[in-house]
Amino acid sequence: MKIFYSKHFPPKDFGAINLLGMVIVRKDYGRLSEAEKNHERIHTRQMLEMLVIFFYLSYGIEWLIRLIQYRDRLKAYYNISYEREAYRCMDDLSYLKRRRPFAFIHYYRRRK
Numbered sequence: 001m002k003i004f005y006s007k008h009f010p011p012k013d014f015g016a017i018n019l020l021g022m023v024i025v026r027k028d029y030g031r032l033s034e035a036e037k038n039h040e041r042i043h044t045r046q047m048l049e050m051l052v053i054f055f056y057l058s059y060g061i062e063w064l065i066r067l068i069q070y071r072d073r074l075k076a077y078y079n080i081s082y083e084r085e086a087y088r089c090m091d092d093l094s095y096l097k098r099r100r101p102f103a104f105i106h107y108y109r110r111r112k
């Protein structure tokens with residue numbers, strides 16, 4: 001995974017963004033931890049499964065659905081299925097070795 005550091009991108013609300021498997025991190029955010037790198041690797045896997053374009057499309061659509069549901073931009077972001085999976089599993093550094101394909105689908109409904 002290639003990581004780039006940038007002064008002005010992504011916008012201030014985000015620490016890092018994954019574009020086609022390349023991760024761009026805001027310089028003022030600092031270095032990514034191993035768990036954060038794992039988070040981005042999980043997104044890269046999701047992207048490949050969704051043939052990239054459908055990942056970004058469904059990501060945006062689900063964010064809008066969550067925005068209506070939660071009426072809060074940040075809450076909407078944290079509750080996108082892709083983010084739920086990535087946040088819940090990022091601390092498990094061997095997660096991707098045993099992850100089943102399309103595992104993010106199981107995160108569409110919130111699990112207790």
Ligand SMILES: [Zn+2]
Nearest residue numbers: 039043083086
């Ligand atoms: Zn994420």
